Amino acid sequence: MEEIYANGSFSNISVVNGRGSSSSKKWLIVALISLGILSVGLLIGLIRLGVHAHAVSSSAAGLSDTKDNLTDRLQSSNDQFSAMTKERDQLNRIKVNLTDSLQSSKDQLSALTKEKNSLNAKLTELSNEVTRLQSLSNKICPAGWRMFRCSCYFLSTTSGSWNKAREDCRNRGGDLVVINDDDEQKFVVALTERSAWIGLRKETEGSWKWVDGTALSSGLKKFWGEGQPDNSGGKEDCVQIWGNSKTWNDDKCDANIQWICEKAPM
Template sequence: MEEIYMNVDHDKSVYSQPSTNQRAPRTSEKIFFGAIILSLGVLSVFLLAGLIGLSIHYHNSIRVAAAELSTVKANMTDLQASDKLSALTKERDQLKAKLLKTTEERELLNANLTEITTARDMLKASLLKTTEERELLNANLSSMTEERNRLQMISEQKKTCPAGWRMFSCSCYFLSSQLGSWTFGRDDCRKKGAHLVVIDSAEEQTFLSGFTKQQTWIGLSDLEKEGTWKWMDGTPLTLKYWTRNQPDNGGGDPRWGEEDCVHIRTEENTLWNDLSCNNSQQWICEKIP
């Protein structure tokens, strides 16, 4: 019995104790695989850490690049805005300058218009005043003419001229029957209490043109000063009835001498001509009756 148990135990021991040769290889494999797994794990950890670092770096780079891009864009926008603002400011200043110039021109035009309007109003007022004065003068002239005619009529009614004298207006006129120089006629008129005729109106010129039919001395000369014509009463010459190209003081021809005295009725017409005072002609005297 014991032998059986002993055999059994022996057999158990034979079956229960593993072989040393079989255990050693399995342990090494486990260690090897464990090392590999551990290495792979460590490597994975490093890879993961690297990926995380790269990801962080990438995101940081993107963020920095984005920030830089935003800065560049902002700078460009600011630059464009600044250029645009500068252009707008320049355009505004130009418009302001044009507006100022236009305003100044408008004010100058307004000032000129005001001056023109003022001058026009002054001219209108002056014209109105002149018109009123002219109308007043015309009224006065008409009144004076009427008064003169009235006085002439009264004078002619009350006054008469001496025998041989002819009345016209308010004066008496005498035409000499003899001939003589201008000075001779002047002296003869003075002896008669008269003077060589003084012509001071168109009516008197017309009357005398019909009063004499010959060349006749009148009381006009430039004996005192060459070229300065005066009447016998000292009044300067204003009303003129010279014939064509006269007076000419003889035209420089020595045959005619100095022509300082005037006669009426030339051979061609009834106008005036200067002649040498020594010529012999009729004369006309004038006096107030």
């Protein structure tokens, strides 16, 4: 009886153990399946990560190539810009040189034109002088007159006022002397050691005119004596050659001195 009980108890234990073992296997299988699924998921994730990493790497490589390409193009543009800048500067220098050359040519042309006009004027003057000399080649000055260039000059032997002097010169076929330049001034002052009237008279205060109607030029004003004309005492309207200094002096027109006449040869 005890044996039977004992056997019965063992059988129950075996059944329980058998049921427990079956349940454990199921959980193990479930666990293994879960691990397998998890592994597959991880594998898929790793594959996707690898693909993404490869894509990122490829994209990065592409961007690097693009960057290098853009850098090369930028450098090329900079080189072209630098070359264009140098060319522009060179063209500007050429322009400045051409402008300077053009201005220099214009200045030279202007100077040559002025020189040409001056030479033409001198040529005309010389031609007129030659013509005048040819017309006077057979003419001489009357007795008592002295020739200088193409004019005859006469120093009076008497004295009188400026108006009397001019009247006498006109009666002789001429007029009081008109001085035109340095050479004529030297010749005229050498004619006398005394003061003598010349054909210059005040027209208005500060304005002087020759008997031929021409105004006193600025180039002849150097022949005034020191401090002259001074209109000393007032009404000094006529001009004389000062005998002591060989310069010009304004004096009262009724002063009693000699005079110098000028006329063309006969």
